[in-house]
Amino acid sequence: MKMTDLLRIFEKMRLVNLVILLLFASGYVEAIERDVSAVRREYNDVSAAVDSLVRMMQMADAEVLKKLPETRPERVLPEGMTAVMIFWADDEARVWLNDFPVGETRLTPVEVTVPDLYFQGQNRLRVRCWDTDRVESGFLGGLYLKDGAGRLYPIVVSNGAWETAGGRATEIIYAHPMPDIPGAQPIWGRRMFGFVDMAITFDRGAIDRALAKTVSARPMAVRQQAMDYHTFAQQLAILQARREKLRADLAREGNLSVPLYNRERARSASLTLGKAAPLTEKLSAPVAENVRSWSEKLPAVQQQLIYPDRRALKGEGAVTATTGDAVSTASDRGSREQAYRPPEERGGMKSETKTKDEGVDAQVQPQGMRRGGAGGQSNQATRLGLLLPTLIVGIYVLYVAIRWQSLMGENG
Structure with missing residues (x-):
């Protein structure tokens, strides 16, 4: 085949190649931005929740926002009480x-x-x-x-x-x-x-x-x-931990084209609450950071009061297959224990206790704010956004491979 024949083929294919390239590039960027936007929306939801918590406590008792409980290594209450x-x-x-x-x-x-x-x-x-x-x-x-x-x-x-x-x-x-x-x-x-x-x-x-x-x-x-204050401190510490993780995710992605909320003298990653009011992060952010820092310094036993161990559901997709064995009847009595303790995880799950950061998602995040639950849609959207352009390119390459001799014959 002559070089001029190849150039004629590439000339015919140039417009199609350009369209395919644009489809692939736009799909990739759209998928990435969609995923970052989902992280950003979750960040805004968490920031609004933090702001609302602090505002409500400020209205109930503004002075309590200026102090934190003392950290100490030992219990004051007797064991078992x-x-x-x-x-x-x-x-x-x-x-x-x-x-x-x-x-x-x-x-x-x-x-x-x-x-x-x-x-x-x-x-x-x-x-x-x-x-x-x-x-x-x-x-x-x-x-x-x-x-x-x-x-x-x-x-x-x-x-x-x-x-x-x-x-x-x-x-x-x-x-x-x-x-x-x-x-x-x-x-x-x-x-x-x-x-x-x-x-x-x-x-x-x-x-x-x-x-x-x-x-x-x-x-x-x-x-x-x-207790009112304990509920406040627990929710605030967990939300702040989640916000710090989301902020790190956004920083890693560079925020792309997501706008920032401008306040008086500093830039914040949070958006306004629209007609309700802008976020009062000048007040709420330091309070949330202080509560989070305080909770990190607590002894392990007391940290469990702030970050309780809650097991996340594996979901219906992890269901085991039904067997032909009959279930036990009501006459079969099991062992009931007043001091019951949950068993270790089975089925390949890690048995060690989750860290505070790992447990945040399963503890307080509403269903609409979880990327791993209903929020898994963002990851699915990302994969779909990348799959479609790749599929189009694959079909086009297959078409060219099949029609290669015809294209060569037309130019011969």
């Missing part, structure tokens, strides 16, 4: 332990679990109560150790030993029905209605002495909930 704050108020009350929000209530008995890491050698339990209906007013509550059987051991309970701004609290006569909180007496300030702030201090010795003061575990109709 948890601490619960059970309280009720007429009409409303908020409770703090060492200035960290515990919870609030309105005419409803509440039981809040208080993790060990919020206790110190010297502790201060503080409540703020107020009346709203001018009928009666009172506060009833106690901080207890609780064992696995549900028995309560009172550390402090509401009584005349509590302090108010005007002196000792008053144990009052409450005329209406009230919940039976073990050992607690209804208390208030010197004057009826209005606001009243009351507090009591206790040391580690009071916690140890509580074990000798068990009370009967009577069933109570209480609303059980997590």
